[in-house]
Amino acid sequence: xxxxxxxxxxxxxxxxxxxxxxxxxxxxxxxxxxxxxxxxxxxxxxxxxxxxxxxxxxxxxxxxxxxxxxxxxxxxxxxxxxxxxxxxxxxxxxxxxxxxxxxxxxxxxxxxxxxxxxxxxxxxxxxxxxxxx
Amino acid sequence: xxxxxxxxxxxxxxxxxxxxxxxxxxxxxxxxxxxxxxxxxxxxxxxxxxxxxxxxxxxxxxxxxxxxxxxxxxxxxxxxxxxxxxxxxxxxxxxxxxxxxxxxxxxxxxxxxxxxxxxxxxxxxxxxxxxxx
Amino acid sequence: xxxxxxxxxxxxxxxxxxxxxxxxxxxxxxxxxxxxxxxxxxxxxxxxxxxxxxxxxxxxxxxxxxxxxxxxxxxxxxxxxxxxxxxxxxxxxxxxxxxxxxxxxxxxxxxxxxxxxxxxxxxxxxxxxxxxx
Amino acid sequence: xxxxxxxxxxxxxxxxxxxxxxxxxxxxxxxxxxxxxxxxxxxxxxxxxxxxxxxxxxxxxxxxxxxxxxxxxxxxxxxxxxxxxxxxxxxxxxxxxxxxxxxxxxxxxxxxxxxxxxxxxxxxxxxxxxxxx
DNA sequence: GTGGTCTAGACCACC
DNA sequence: GTGGTCTAGACCACA
Numbered sequence: 182x183x184x185x186x187x188x189x190x191x192x193x194x195x196x197x198x199x200x201x202x203x204x205x206x207x208x209x210x211x212x213x214x215x216x217x218x219x220x221x222x223x224x225x226x227x228x229x230x231x232x233x234x235x236x237x238x239x240x241x242x243x244x245x246x247x248x249x250x251x252x253x254x255x256x257x258x259x260x261x262x263x264x265x266x267x268x269x270x271x272x273x274x275x276x277x278x279x280x281x282x283x284x285x286x287x288x289x290x291x292x293x294x295x296x297x298x299x300x301x302x303x304x305x306x307x308x309x310x311x312x313x314x
Numbered sequence: 315x316x317x318x319x320x321x322x323x324x325x326x327x328x329x330x331x332x333x334x335x336x337x338x339x340x341x342x343x344x345x346x347x348x349x350x351x352x353x354x355x356x357x358x359x360x361x362x363x364x365x366x367x368x369x370x371x372x373x374x375x376x377x378x379x380x381x382x383x384x385x386x387x388x389x390x391x392x393x394x395x396x397x398x399x400x401x402x403x404x405x406x407x408x409x410x411x412x413x414x415x416x417x418x419x420x421x422x423x424x425x426x427x428x429x430x431x432x433x434x435x436x437x438x439x440x441x442x443x444x445x446x447x
Numbered sequence: 448x449x450x451x452x453x454x455x456x457x458x459x460x461x462x463x464x465x466x467x468x469x470x471x472x473x474x475x476x477x478x479x480x481x482x483x484x485x486x487x488x489x490x491x492x493x494x495x496x497x498x499x500x501x502x503x504x505x506x507x508x509x510x511x512x513x514x515x516x517x518x519x520x521x522x523x524x525x526x527x528x529x530x531x532x533x534x535x536x537x538x539x540x541x542x543x544x545x546x547x548x549x550x551x552x553x554x555x556x557x558x559x560x561x562x563x564x565x566x567x568x569x570x571x572x573x574x575x576x577x578x579x580x
Numbered sequence: 581x582x583x584x585x586x587x588x589x590x591x592x593x594x595x596x597x598x599x600x601x602x603x604x605x606x607x608x609x610x611x612x613x614x615x616x617x618x619x620x621x622x623x624x625x626x627x628x629x630x631x632x633x634x635x636x637x638x639x640x641x642x643x644x645x646x647x648x649x650x651x652x653x654x655x656x657x658x659x660x661x662x663x664x665x666x667x668x669x670x671x672x673x674x675x676x677x678x679x680x681x682x683x684x685x686x687x688x689x690x691x692x693x694x695x696x697x698x699x700x701x702x703x704x705x706x707x708x709x710x711x712x713x
Numbered sequence: 714g715t716g717g718t719c720t721a722g723a724c725c726a727c728c
Numbered sequence: 729g730t731g732g733t734c735t736a737g738a739c740c741a742c743a
Contacts, residue, residue, distance in 0.1 A: 188517045193727060200412045207415040230728050246419065265420045273413060274434055279333045280409055281435040282340040286379065287398045291435045298431035301407055302414040302424045324726095326733060352715065363735050368716080376509070384587040385743070387715060457741095459718060466678045473681040485730065496720050501731080512685065518728070520730060531686045540700055542679055545599045546672060547701040548606040552645065553664045557701045564697035567673055568680040568690045592742060629743050 183210060186227060194229055198237035206246060206257060207305050214259040217247070316343060319360055327362060331370035339379060339390060340438050347392040350380065449476060452493055460495055464503035472512060472523060473571050480525040483513065582609060585626055593628055597636035605645060605656060606704050613658040616646070 184201050186194055205211040217238075218226065224234045238255055241247040245263040249255050284294050317334050319327055338344040350356070353371060357364040371388055374380040378396040383389050417427050450467050452460055471477040483489070486504060490497040504521055507513040511529040516522050550560050583600050585593055604610040616637075617625065623633045637654055640646040644662040648654050683693050 189514045190517075194517060195727080200415070203419055204411065204415040207418040233728065236727090262419050262421065265417070265422050269416070269420060273417060273430065276409070276413055277431055277434040278337065278438055280406060281431070281438045282333070282337040283402070284398070284406060285340040285435065285439055286336055286395050287402060288395065289398050291432060291439070294435050295428050295432040297406065298410055298414070299424060299428040301410040302418065302427050305411055305414045306418055306424070328733080354715085365736095366734065369733090371716095381588045382716070384589075384593060384715095461718080466681070469685055470677065470681040473684040487730085498721095499719065502718090504731090515731070517730090528685050528687065531683070531688050535682070535686060539679060539683060539696065542675070543697055543700040544603065544704055546675055547697070547704045548599070548603040549668070550664070550672060551606040551701065551705055552602055552661050553668060554661065555664050557698060557705070560701045561694050561698040563672065564676055564680070565690060565694040567676040568684065568693050571677055571680045572684055572690070594742080632743060635742090 184223075184227065186229070195233050195236040195240070198234065199240055202237070202241060203246065204305060206262075208307070211257050213257050213262075215257045216253065217255040217257065219254055317356075317360065319362070328366050328370040328373070331367065332373055335370070335374060336379065337438060339395075341440065344390050346390050346395075348390045349386060350388045350390065352387055450489075450493065452495070461499050461503040461506070464500065465506055468503070468507060469512065470571060472528075474573065477523050479523050479528075481523045482519055483521045483523065485520055583622075583626065585628070594632050594635040594639070597633065598639055601636070601640060602645065603704060605661075607706070610656050612656050612661075614656045615652065616654040616656065618653055 183205060184198065186197055188194070190197065192200075202211070202217070211217070217223070220231060220234045220238060224231045227234075238247060238249065242249055246258055247255055248258055248260075281294060285291075289297075316338060317331065319330055321327065323330065335344065335350070344350075350371070351359065353364050353367045357367045360367070371380060371382075375382055379391055381389050381391055381393075414427060422430075449471060450464065452463055454460065456463065468477065468483070477483075483504070484492065486497050486500045490500045493500070504513060504515075508515055512524055514522050514524055514526075547560060551557075555563075582604060583597065585596055587593070589596065591599075601610065601616070610616075616622070619630060619633045619637060623630045626633075637646060637648065641648055645657055646654055647657055647659075680693060688696075
């Protein structure tokens with residue numbers, strides 16, 4: 182499994198899970214229709230609580246990134262990912278605003294900030310094509 | 315005062331305060347050396363507890379954005395803001411990664427994402443250079 | 448617990464807590480990875496408010512002496528203590544300067560002052576290396 | 581005057597005053613019998629409140645470092661400085677303990693700590709012989 | 714009047 | 729159970 186948790190991070194474990202699964206999908210490591218480990222398995226592998234994994238999967242299901250089948254178990258949304266909704270745009274902007282302000286105050290230029298964004302996006306996407314290790 | 319709180323938001327009040335003050339500095343609405351309202355005043359104005367304001371001010375102090383001056387009270391750091399530290403870069407990247415992944419999965423292109431970042435940065439900065447005095 | 452507070456002292460309770468925990472680490476009574484009492488437990492044991500303990504723990508966390516672990520609670524930094532930073536050297540010197548001046552004025556010789564420092568250091572360190580497990 | 585205040589330090593102004601006067605005596609810049617500026621003058625020079633200077637002078641008088649004459653004004657104790665009292669030893673040790681622990685935890689050796697103490701003592705003493713500038 | 718400290722008591726998210 | 733956040737209300741040192 183490609184998930185690494187930081188137990189002393191201030192971001193809750195379930196959120197780290199969510200993030201990393203989304204990153205997995207973005208990078209192509211997880212493709213539409215791909216199965217995810219069962220709640221029980223993943224929890225055990227990572228040494229964390231069932232509730233925590235459950236919460237993460239539920240959030241992802243609600244957002245439309247996962248499907249939970251009674252038989253197939255949990256799989257990556259095969260019927261097309263949700264698009265760029267109004268709500269998402271709003272959330273994205275709000276978070277970017279906070280980051281941009283902090284960056285600007287510290288003297289980071291618009292150019293650098295945009296480059297940084299672009300480069301991070303590319304990195305995220307780029308591992309596409311299959312490390313599952 | 316230019317601060318607006320969303321008491322229902324899941325981001326803690328003190329964090330909203332921190333964000334908005336940083337944005338205030340980034341936008342130039344708050345300039346180095348400018349005084350901030352006293353803890354009690356601001357708390358009363360916003361209808362929140364003084365400890366909450368105190369926490370926000372303290373965080374900003376330890377990050378180097380504010381100074382607590384024996385005579386002038388709390389002021390915006392006059393001796394140069396902290397620069398782009400290693401730690402900040404790391405935090406910025408980490409947050410961008412999460413945003414970029416979510417954007418990518420939803421089909422937002424690299425170009426759009428970078429443009430969005432740039433545009434938000436610009437908005438944040440705007441009105442820098444000439445108001446209020 | 449090995450902590451003793453002087454509630455009448457002019458040094459704030461939270462600062463006494465910080466000092467004593469650092470001394471505990473220095474003496475080896477607290478080893479890297481060791482758990483500390485929960486905020487509420489310690490507060491109750493010491494007969495003080497939980498916020499006071501919380502403040503002390505937080506200060507120690509940001510200095511890098513403690514970690515707040517999602518599962519284990521609060522533990523002594525297991526990944527190596529922070530080293531002798533520029534800032535620490537500065538703070539140390541400043542405090543020593545004040546002490547040295549007072550000592551000198553009262554007629555304490557350089558030799559005695561240095562010996563005193565050495566001896567206190569040794570006392571602090573003593574019992575390092577082998578108790579409690 | 582050789583006094584420099586840091587208005588955004590967390591040590592109160594009156595304490596900074598006390599420290600620097602003691603350092604002045606230790607270094608020989610201020611000799612027994614030497615006059616100090618009047619409360620009013622010093623307050624004005626430093627741009628601080630009368631009360632603050634007054635408090636500092638009073639503390640120094642109580643400790644026996646200064647004399648306040650109705651005619652001569654404030655002078656450095658001419659009749660011999662107070663010696664190393666029990667109480668002073670205690671206070672010194674307590675403060676050194678805290679410093680030593682912090683130093684030890686950060687990996688500073690006994691030798692370095694003692695050297696540091698000695699060197700700071702020497703610096704404090706050394707300017708002896710008259711810069712009044 | 715300022716910030717700093719402390720208390721008592723509450724709710725919530727996380728695990 | 730844990731830490732994190734928030735409130736209400738108090739006292740004190742400082743300037």
